[in-house]
Every structure is written in C-alpha cells, then in structure tokens.
Amino acid sequence: MWGGRFAEGPSAVMREINASIPFDKRMWRQDLAGSRAHAEMLGAQGIITADDAKAIGFGLDALASEYDEQGVPENLALEDIHMAAEHRLAEMIGPAAGRLHTARSRNDQVATDFRLWVRDAVDQAEAALGALQDALLARAEEHAESVMPGFTHLQVAQPVTLGHHLMAYFEMFARDRSRLRDARARMNLCPLGSAALAGTGFAIDRDATAAALGFDGPTRNSLDSVSDRDFAIEYLTCAAQTALHLSRLAEEFVIWASQPFGFVSLSDQWSTGSSIMPQKRNPDAAELVRGHSGRITGALVSLMITMKGLPLAYSKDMQDDKPPVFEAHDLLGLSIAAMTGMVESATFRRTRMRAAAETGFSTATDLADWLVREAGVPFREAHHITGRAVARADAAGLRLDQLDLAALQEIDDRIDGGVYGVLSVDASVSSRTSFGGTAPARVRESVKAARRAREEEA
Numbered sequence: 001m002w003g004g005r006f007a008e009g010p011s012a013v014m015r016e017i018n019a020s021i022p023f024d025k026r027m028w029r030q031d032l033a034g035s036r037a038h039a040e041m042l043g044a045q046g047i048i049t050a051d052d053a054k055a056i057g058f059g060l061d062a063l064a065s066e067y068d069e070q071g072v073p074e075n076l077a078l079e080d081i082h083m084a085a086e087h088r089l090a091e092m093i094g095p096a097a098g099r100l101h102t103a104r105s106r107n108d109q110v111a112t113d114f115r116l117w118v119r120d121a122v123d124q125a126e127a128a129l130g131a132l133q134d135a136l137l138a139r140a141e142e143h144a145e146s147v148m149p150g151f152t153h154l155q156v157a158q159p160v161t162l163g164h165h166l167m168a169y170f171e172m173f174a175r176d177r178s179r180l181r182d183a184r185a186r187m188n189l190c191p192l193g194s195a196a197l198a199g200t201g202f203a204i205d206r207d208a209t210a211a212a213l214g215f216d217g218p219t220r221n222s223l224d225s226v227s228d229r230d231f232a233i234e235y236l237t238c239a240a241q242t243a244l245h246l247s248r249l250a251e252e253f254v255i256w257a258s259q260p261f262g263f264v265s266l267s268d269q270w271s272t273g274s275s276i277m278p279q280k281r282n283p284d285a286a287e288l289v290r291g292h293s294g295r296i297t298g299a300l301v302s303l304m305i306t307m308k309g310l311p312l313a314y315s316k317d318m319q320d321d322k323p324p325v326f327e328a329h330d331l332l333g334l335s336i337a338a339m340t341g342m343v344e345s346a347t348f349r350r351t352r353m354r355a356a357a358e359t360g361f362s363t364a365t366d367l368a369d370w371l372v373r374e375a376g377v378p379f380r381e382a383h384h385i386t387g388r389a390v391a392r393a394d395a396a397g398l399r400l401d402q403l404d405l406a407a408l409q410e411i412d413d414r415i416d417g418g419v420y421g422v423l424s425v426d427a428s429v430s431s432r433t434s435f436g437g438t439a440p441a442r443v444r445e446s447v448k449a450a451r452r453a454r455e456e457e458a
Contacts, residue, residue, distance in 0.1 A: 020080045020319050025072035028324060029064070034109060034192060034244050035059050037212035039100055041205050047103060051378045052096040059093035061183050069238065082106050082113070093108045103204050105196035105228040107314045113194040114322065116213065121329045125213035128336040129173050129180075134454065135343040136173075137447055140166040143445040147425050148263065148353035149362055156360025159425040163437035167446050172245040174450075179238045184359060185230035190215035194222035227313040229303065232325050234294075236300040239328045245337045247293035250286040253342055255285045262352045269347040270338065292331040299324035346395045355425035357425045361400055368424040368432065375414040385412045399423075 008189045020284055036057060045051025063085060083106075090097035126349035143162035150160035161217045188208035193200065199222040205217035218227040254262035265281075272284040302324040364386050393403050403424035408415045420429055433439045436446075 004241070012188075012429055015076050018079060018316075021072070021074050021076065021084055022099070023323050023326060024081045024110075025084070026070050026073065027113045027117045027294050027322075028067050028081050028085065030113040030120075031085055031109070032064050032067075033116065033213060034112045034209075035085065035100055037209045038104055039194060040104055040212065041208045042099070042207065045203055045205055047202050047204070048099045052099050054234065055093045055096040056089070056100050058316050059089045059097065061281045062092055063088055082105070084199065103195065103202035105194075105202045105226070106194050108191045108194040108222075111194070111226050111228070112190060112213070114229075114325075115187055115231055116155075116192065117185060118232055118325065119187060121325070122187075122235060122238075124185075125239070125242070125329075125332055125336070126177050126180045128333060128340070129161065129177050130457070132336055132340045132343065132452070132456065133170050133173050133177075134445050136166050136170045137450055138456075139343055139348075140164075140170065140443060141348075143348060145440045146348065146350045147357045147429055149360065152436070156362050158359040158365055159362045159428045160390045160432075160438040161422040161429055161440060161443055162350075162353065163440070163443040165442060166343075167450075168180070169249050170441040170450060171247065171457040172248075173242070176238065176245060179241060180235075180423060183234040183238055185216075186234065186319070188214075188216045189219045190217070191225035191228075193218060197223055197226050197227055222417075223313050227310070227318075228410065229318065229321050231298070232321055232402035233303055234309065236296075236303055236325060236328055239332045240297045240300045243293035243296040243332060243335060246339055246445075247290045249339055253286040254283050254290070257281075261356070261357070263349055265347040266342060267269050267347070269345060270342045285342060289335045289338050292335045296331050299328040305339070344361070354425065358399060362394065362429045363423050363425060364390050366428045370419050370422045371412070374418060375387040377412075377414065385426070406455060431438050 003151040004248065013165060039048070039053050039056040039060070042048045043050050048056075057152075067101060072081065072084065073083060075087075077190040078087050086097060086100060091098065140163040143166070146157050146166065148162050149156040150158050150165070151425035190206065190213055192209045192213070193204050210216070210218045219228075251264065253264060255261055257266055266283055266286075270283070270285040271281045273281065303321055306320050367384040367389060368379065370378040371385060372379050375382075377385065389403065389408060392407060392411065393400050396403070396407075401420060405415070405417055408419065422431065430440050433442060436442070
C-alpha cells in the first residue's frame with residue numbers, strides 16, 4: 001500500500017496494532033456512500049472521465065451488495081475499511097478504481113465516514129427515545145389518578161400520582177432528544193474535500209459532495225475538518241446524559257420491584273430467576289441498564305482523554321476514536337429498548353402504592369397550607385403547628401386524617417372540621433393544580449400536550 005517509500009513490510013505486531021478493519025468495517029455503508037458521492041463529483045468536474053466515474057459507480061453498487069450479503073472480510077494488511085473497499089473495487093473493475101482516491105485523503109475520508117455514521121447513530125437514538133416517550137405517555141395517561149408516594153431523600157414526602165412521576169421521565173428524555181438534535185445540526189457539515197489537511201489543488205466541488213451526502217454544506221477549514229472529533233464527543237455526551245436518565249428510571253424499577261416496596265411487577269420478559277432460589281424474580285434488565293450507564297460514560301471519558309493533547313492535524317491516536325463510540329451506541333440502543341419494554345409491560349400495583357402514600361404523614365404540608373389559607377396563620381407558625389400534629393399522630397400510631405378534631409384543636413384552636421377535606425391523599429393530589437403539578441387533571445393536560453407535540457414532530 002505504501003508504494004516505493006518502504007523497502008520492507010510491517011512486522012506482525014505493527015500490522016495488528018495499526019489495523020482498524022476489525023471495528024471500522026461497521027462503517028462500510030458510509031464509506032461506500034462517500035466514495036460514490038466523490039466519484040460522481042470527480043466525473044462531473046472532468047477530473048476523471050465519465051466512463052471511469054460510471055465504472056466506479058457500478059463497482060461500488062456491486063461491492064455494497066457483496067458486503068451486505070457476505071460481510072466485510074478482515075484483511076489486516078489492508079488496515080481499514082477504506083483500503084479494503086478500494087482494494088476489492090480494483091479487483092472488480094480494474095484500473096479505474098485507482099482514480100477514486102484522486103483529490104482526497106484517508107484523513108478526510110474517515111472524517112466523513114465517521115460523521116455519517118455518528119449522524120445515523122443520532123437519528124437512531126432519537127427515534128428510539130421517541131418510542132420510549134410514547135410508552136411513558138400511554139402509562140401516564142392510564143395512571144393519571146393512581147396515587148403513590150413522592151419521595152425526597154427516599155423518605156415519603158407528599159403524595160403524587162404515578163402518571164405525574166412517569167411524565168417526569170418523559171421530560172428528561174425530551175431534553176435528551178433536544179440535545180441530540182442540536183448535536184446533529186452542528187455535525188452536519190461535510191469534511192470531504194479537505195484532503196490530508198491542506199485541501200487540494202484539483203477543481204473539486206465540495207458543495208456537490210456535501211449535498212449528495214445530505215450535509216448542510218462543506219466544513220470551512222481543512223485543518224479543523226480532518227482533526228475534529230467534536231461531533232463524536234458531543235454524541236457521547238448526549239449518550240451519557242441519556243444513559244444517566246435511563247439509569248435513574250431503571251433504579252426506580254429496581255426499588256419498586258423489591259418486596260418492601262412492591263409497587264410494580266415486571267413481566268417475565270424483563271426478569272430472570274435464580275440458580276438456587278426458585279422464588280426469585282430479579283429485575284436484571286433494569287440492573288443492566290443501570291450498569292451500562294457507567295460504560296457509556298466511560299466511553300465519553302475515553303475519547304476526551306484521547307483527544308485532549310493532540311496537535312493539528314491528524315494523529316494515529318484518532319484511530320481509537322471509534323471503539324468507544326461504537327460501544328456506547330450499542331449499549332445505548334439496548335438500554336433504551338429494554339426500558340421501553342419494561343415500561344410497556346410492567347404491572348403497577350395501585351393498592352400497594354396508595355397504602356405507601358398514606359404512610360409517613362405525607363399530607364402534613366396540606367395541613368400547614370390549610371392553616372395558612374383558611375386560618376390566616378403565617379407559614380412558619382403553621383409549619384410548627386403541623387409538626388406538633390404529626391408528633392401527636394405518630395405517638396398514637398395514627399395517620400393525620402385519623403386524629404379526631406378535639407386532638408387537633410388541643411394543638412391549635414383555629415383548626416376546624418374543614419381540615420379533613422385536605423388530609424386524604426386523594427384530596428392532596430387533587431389540590432396540586434398549579435401548572436406542572438400532580439393533580440390528575442394537570443397530568444392529563446400534560447399528556448395531551450405531549451402527544452400533540454409528538455404528532456407535530458412526526
């Protein structure tokens with residue numbers, strides 16, 4: 001491959017460490033698409049003959065069919081997918097294949113291929129997250145009135161609805177999709193035509209190749225074009241943030257599926273058993289999603305560390321940019337699919353959730369708010385009065401709504417019978433009607449608005 005510069009071939013170890021074909025063969029579709037656009041442009045510009053451009057086009061189509069049916073062979077001597085494809089093309093169409101690399105370098109070729117691949121990965125992740133959002137919307141609407149405890153510090157805080165809880169994750173994944181769209185817009189410029197680092201003296205048409213590959217236009221600086229991997233880092237940043245949200249949802253399922261909580265029963269499809277304890281139903285899919293988040297975050301750190309000290313333009317270190325991106329992509333896809341399946345198939349136990357919401361004096365804030373609203377008590381004083389009521393109920397082993405009026409009036413004589421209208425968990429959630437609140441009516445509004453937004457996106 002190196003022509004006349006080298007008298008000897010590489011050692012076996014050098015051949016192995018230098019080759020990237022075992023992993024970058026995943027980019028064969030992008031590589032052939034880039035080559036097709038480049039060849040068409042070379043022909044249109046008269047840089048190569050129309051016959052050669054046509055032969056290259058036919059050859060690339062045939063090679064695409066071959067790779068699709070048989071896969072890409074791993075020949076370490078050819079190093080990477082770019083040289084493997086060019087070598088096979090030469091076997092198929094002869095000398096015309098040698099003209100394909102006119103006015104380009106592997107540097108701009110790989111930068112273009114990788115950008116195309118990451119762009120596809122962004123589109124796949126966004127679509128998968130949209131499906132997860134749809135699953136959350138369906139379950140949130142179903143459980144708009146299902147009362148459950150809301151937690152802070154994993155202590156019962158105030159009653160909420162399961163629909164409201166699930167919609168919180170809908171919002172997280174909406175932000176994740178927004179970040180992916182933003183990243184896609186920034187990466188959608190085409191490096192092809194930057195050549196090795198300085199551009200080329202051939203009269204190429206970079207706008208044409210950019211348009212043919214679906215880019216918004218060509219990149220503006222040839223040095224930056226071949227050395228930039230911001231697009232990959234930004235994709236991994238989005239992936240890591242998404243994985244964080246997936247991990248939080250997975251952790252909820254792990255906790256809720258445990259016997260002390262018992263809020264949810266995961267289907268057989270998303271559970272495993274024990275090799276020794278026949279009674280076990282383990283939330284392994286959720287635990288693996290939680291674990292994958294660490295590996296995805298590690299992929300981000302790996303690429304950032306690889307890139308942090310590299311001078312312009314291309315260095316061979318950058319060959320290691322792809323494995324962490326490929327790994328993160330695979331793990332993210334699995335994680336999103338697993339969480340979507342769990343959300344769709346989970347059985348939520350309303351009775352158990354309601355019982356838990358009624359513990360921990362979850363309507364204490366409602367008592368304090370009632371004192372402020374109905375009795376004109378300053379909130380800090382109302383907080384103190386409510387604390388005494390909680391202590392009285394706790395000592396008696398009662399819920400707040402089980403304390404009789406006399407006991408409440410011993411604490412503060414401004415309390416009257418109207419207070420019982422706010423002390424149940426149903427009254428509590430129904431009263432939270434502020435925009436974005438947990439009231440069932442607000443949850444249904446939120447679901448409706450989200451569905452409308454999803455339809456507009458489609």
